[in-house]
Amino acid sequence: MAHFIVVLLDDNRMAKLSGSGLEDKIKYMFGGELRCLEVEVPEEISKKILATFDTARIDSRGAITDVPVAFLRELFNQIAEKKSLGPEVLEAVLAKADEIKEAAAKESEYLPPPDIEV
Amino acid sequence: MSSLLIQTPLPHGGRLVERVIRDKEAAKKMIKGCPSYDIKPTLHYETGVPVRNVYREIMSICYGFFSPVEGSMKQAEVERILKERRLLNDWIFPYPLVFDISKEDYKKLGVGAGDRLVLNLKGKPFAILDIEEVWEIDNPEELAHKTFGTPKDNPEVVKEPFDKKHPGWVIYRSLQPIVLAGKYTIINEPKFRPPFDRFWFPPRKCREEFSKRGWRTAIAHQTRNVPHVGHEFLMKNAAYTGDVEPCHGILVNAIIGVKRRGDYPDEAIVEGQEAVSTGGYIKPERRFVSICLWDMRYGNPLESLLHGIIRQNMGCTHHMFGRDHAAVGEYYDKWATQILWTKGIPSYGFPAPPTDVPYGLTIRPQNMREFSYCPTCKEMAYSESCGHKREKLSGSFLRGMVAEGVQPPAIIMRPEVYKVIVKWWKHFGYPFCNEKYVINKEKELEVDLEDL
Numbered sequence: 001m002a003h004f005i006v007v008l009l010d011d012n013r014m015a016k017l018s019g020s021g022l023e024d025k026i027k028y029m030f031g032g033e034l035r036c037l038e039v040e041v042p043e044e045i046s047k048k049i050l051a052t053f054d055t056a057r058i059d060s061r062g063a064i065t066d067v068p069v070a071f072l073r074e075l076f077n078q079i080a081e082k083k084s085l086g087p088e089v090l091e092a093v094l095a096k097a098d099e100i101k102e103a104a105a106k107e108s109e110y111l112p113p114p115d116i117e118v
Numbered sequence: 119m120s121s122l123l124i125q126t127p128l129p130h131g132g133r134l135v136e137r138v139i140r141d142k143e144a145a146k147k148m149i150k151g152c153p154s155y156d157i158k159p160t161l162h163y164e165t166g167v168p169v170r171n172v173y174r175e176i177m178s179i180c181y182g183f184f185s186p187v188e189g190s191m192k193q194a195e196v197e198r199i200l201k202e203r204r205l206l207n208d209w210i211f212p213y214p215l216v217f218d219i220s221k222e223d224y225k226k227l228g229v230g231a232g233d234r235l236v237l238n239l240k241g242k243p244f245a246i247l248d249i250e251e252v253w254e255i256d257n258p259e260e261l262a263h264k265t266f267g268t269p270k271d272n273p274e275v276v277k278e279p280f281d282k283k284h285p286g287w288v289i290y291r292s293l294q295p296i297v298l299a300g301k302y303t304i305i306n307e308p309k310f311r312p313p314f315d316r317f318w319f320p321p322r323k324c325r326e327e328f329s330k331r332g333w334r335t336a337i338a339h340q341t342r343n344v345p346h347v348g349h350e351f352l353m354k355n356a357a358y359t360g361d362v363e364p365c366h367g368i369l370v371n372a373i374i375g376v377k378r379r380g381d382y383p384d385e386a387i388v389e390g391q392e393a394v395s396t397g398g399y400i401k402p403e404r405r406f407v408s409i410c411l412w413d414m415r416y417g418n419p420l421e422s423l424l425h426g427i428i429r430q431n432m433g434c435t436h437h438m439f440g441r442d443h444a445a446v447g448e449y450y451d452k453w454a455t456q457i458l459w460t461k462g463i464p465s466y467g468f469p470a471p472p473t474d475v476p477y478g479l480t481i482r483p484q485n486m487r488e489f490s491y492c493p494t495c496k497e498m499a500y501s502e503s504c505g506h507k508r509e510k511l512s513g514s515f516l517r518g519m520v521a522e523g524v525q526p527p528a529i530i531m532r533p534e535v536y537k538v539i540v541k542w543w544k545h546f547g548y549p550f551c552n553e554k555y556v557i558n559k560e561k562e563l564e565v566d567l568e569d570l
């Protein structure tokens with residue numbers, strides 16, 4: 001069974017997608033309160049992702065989760081650049097695996113907190 | 119009065135264990151001239167990372183969470199637990215609990231049966247152990263397997279052999295070989311650091327709190343998580359169970375202990391749970407948050423048995439159990455806990471549920487399925503009621519959202535709860551437990567001690 005990765009979209013990311021032709025692929029979850037794209041992951045690439053990033057796992061919905069934030073950031077960049085949700089965006093992300101791992105090592109100790117009043 | 123009313127249950131074993139000396143002068147006299155030992159964390163048998171601190175067991179035993187257990191177990195008791203999950207006094211109990219030390223330390227101490235050993239924590243006298251027996255664990259790997267079960271011995275619920283990826287198995291595999299068995303008594307009460315101090319309701323105090331609030335019936339909710347709305351709906355709806363009316367109260371009991379990387383920090387868990395009530399989603403009059411110290415064994419049905427014991431001792435009449443209760447990985451059937459509480463698991467010594475065997479429990483299970491958002495019903499819907507396609511919410515998806523810095527919508531996580539996550543994120547520089555947090559937590563623990 002093919003898996004998928006959810007790419008969350010905030011206003012910033014929505015702006016970068018405008019004119020990409022991907023607008024009609026946007027999904028609305030939780031009563032429209034959450035916008036996202038779903039990237040289908042073929043079996044072979046899914047195996048590669050799990051082998052490359054040891055935190056990655058497949059949740060009860062069949063979604064690949066717990067990949068580094070840097071992975072998701074790069075995935076969005078590739079989607080915006082290639083204007084596609086096809087396997088080539090995943091290939092492009094995996095080509096940068098070393099770079100992502102390096103960033104991931106840092107983000108396993110520090111992540112900048114969101115700037116909200118607490 | 120209706121004959122259907124359920125009364126507050128007796129503690130497991132009939133009476134609450136309380137082994138805490140509060141008179142410092144008496145305590146000083148009790149330990150005069152006794153040898154002492156600095157409590158050491160249990161270290162992972164391969165990596166050397168702390169996986170357990172026996173101080174948490176001593177606290178939970180002496181304050182009565184684990185009644186009727188009174189101390190570190192004798193060999194015959196451990197053997198009986200592994201065979202039929204019963205203490206020597208016949209009351210059911212899931213896990214061996216021992217005070218284990220290395221052979222070198224044993225030689226150095228030179229203690230034996232009949233001796234009183236003072237246990238120091240963070241450099242201060244903390245408790246005593248009155249040694250009744252010294253015995254040896256010859257094969258910790260076998261002990262670990264027998265503690266959790268195997269697919270061959272427990273085919274009803276065990277799906278995969280346990281191994282070093284299972285944190286509970288690792289705890290037993292990592293025990294030191296010499297066990298000093300005997301009763302513990304706390305002689306110098308530790309003080310919880312904020313925010314844990316306001317969540318400390320040991321069984322006697324918890325029962326008093328229930329009667330102050332007029333709760334005859336209370337349902338327990340086990341947690342080691344910051345709550346999302348799915349958890350909130352589970353609590354709200356499970357609480358409709360009661361006797362002639364819904365349960366009067368909901369007791370959230372968070373298990374506080376050794377952490378794994380990627381877990382939420384304990385501080386965020388207790389305050390996040392509290393925020394569900396202060397935010398009014400389940401008002402504070404109906405629900406409060408408490409803690410119990412324990413390094414999770416992740417034993418799914420066995421862990422649920424311990425949870426039943428803890429919460430019955432705290433005075434709860436009901437306990438909610440969901441899918442993959444206290445589980446990690448795919449070792450157990452994901453409904454193993456509900457199987458135990460509805461049919462029993464003969465291979466663990468339960469031909470009937472723990473409520474239907476002699477010397478069993480009286481707390482009632484409330485087995486729940488799942489809540490998730492239904493875009494058609496436009497609400498959080500129960501899996502056994504709603505017939506539409508729902509949007510399942512997994513904890514790891516939510517963690518991913520948090521890590522990316524995206525605030526989850528209020529239908530997934532209440533803004534008050536999210537704020538608590540961010541508060542502790544700012545404090546620790548990380549939304550989850552990173553390596554620094556995990557190491558520091560086992561160094562600092564949750565408590566401080568004064569001089570005796």
Ligand SMILES: [Zn+2]
Nearest residue numbers: 492495504506
């Ligand atoms: Zn529905």
